Amino acid sequence: MPGAIVRTTRDEGVLREWCLVLTAADIRHVAQATGGVHALSVDAVDATRVVAMLSSYDDERHRRARARVPALNRSANAAWMVASAILVGHMVVGDVVMDSVSFTRGAARASAIRDGELWRIATALTLHSDAMHAISNAVAGLLFLTPLCQRIGGGTAIALTALCGMAATLVNAWVRSGGYVGIGASTAVFAALGLLAGVHGVREIPEPLWRRMRPIGAAVAILAMLGASPQTDVAAHILGLVAGIGAGLAFAATVDVAVSERLDRALGLATAAVFVAAWVIALQTP
DSSP states (O other): OOOEEEEEESOHHHHHHHHHHHHHTTOOEEEEEETTEEEEEEOGGGHHHHHHHHHHHHHHHHHHHHHHHHHHHTSHHHHHHHHHHHHHHHHHHOSOOTTSHHHHHHSEEHHHHHTTOTTHHHHGGGOOSSHHHHHHHHHHHHHHHHHHHHHHOHHHHHHHHHHHHHHHHHHHHHHSOTTOEEOOTHHHHHHHHHHHHHHHHSOSSOOOHHHHTHHHHHHHHHHHHHSOSTTSOHHHHHHHHHHHHHHHHHHHHHOOSOOOHHHHHHHHHHHHHHHHHHHHHHHHOO
């Protein structure tokens, strides 16, 4: 039995992290608790190497935490701004009906998108059939975007959510029949859920694959509960979720720390500009 104590803590969660690090390195270890204090022991021949390994792990974790502080500080307001934009936009446009200008010019009409009217993949995300449709998307968006913004930064989260929502709308229009028409922010809302799951699927703490897949499993379960009823555009929701999960996994795997505050803000402003430009083009096009 390993007999050299290398770390002690009263925090069981911290102890679990240390054990995961040693398990990933295939180092034999034992954790014991006495009087509320958890002790981590290893073989004496491994003690020096383990102390250095855990110290390096602590340094890396603290570095990542410091790098994400700016994103945490500027996050919540961005999610509230998106929810407010959904509600204010609906108040300005009103309920979308078949013969309204907003529906005619801005809905995700598959035949029109295939003919090159790509602005519709953005404008359609801002249209809602009635107040309850807008409110439900605003609330769900706030629920999923807030933790996502806290994780990767407000502007970055909004930009990725919009990009995934538009990509999913484009694919949906391309694979559906020419008569398909879609509206609503729910595609982007499920993209935000997918992004959140994907980002949390890549963890700094080494874990077995099945544990890292739990956030994605939870996202699929939420889709089944909230977005798979016969009255909803199930295909759009699934595509939004899939796009978000893929983008979230890619982002977390390639971006080591949060983006700079300047870039984060620029991404948020650029996303808003894309939607404004899309509506300008939509309203000016015969």
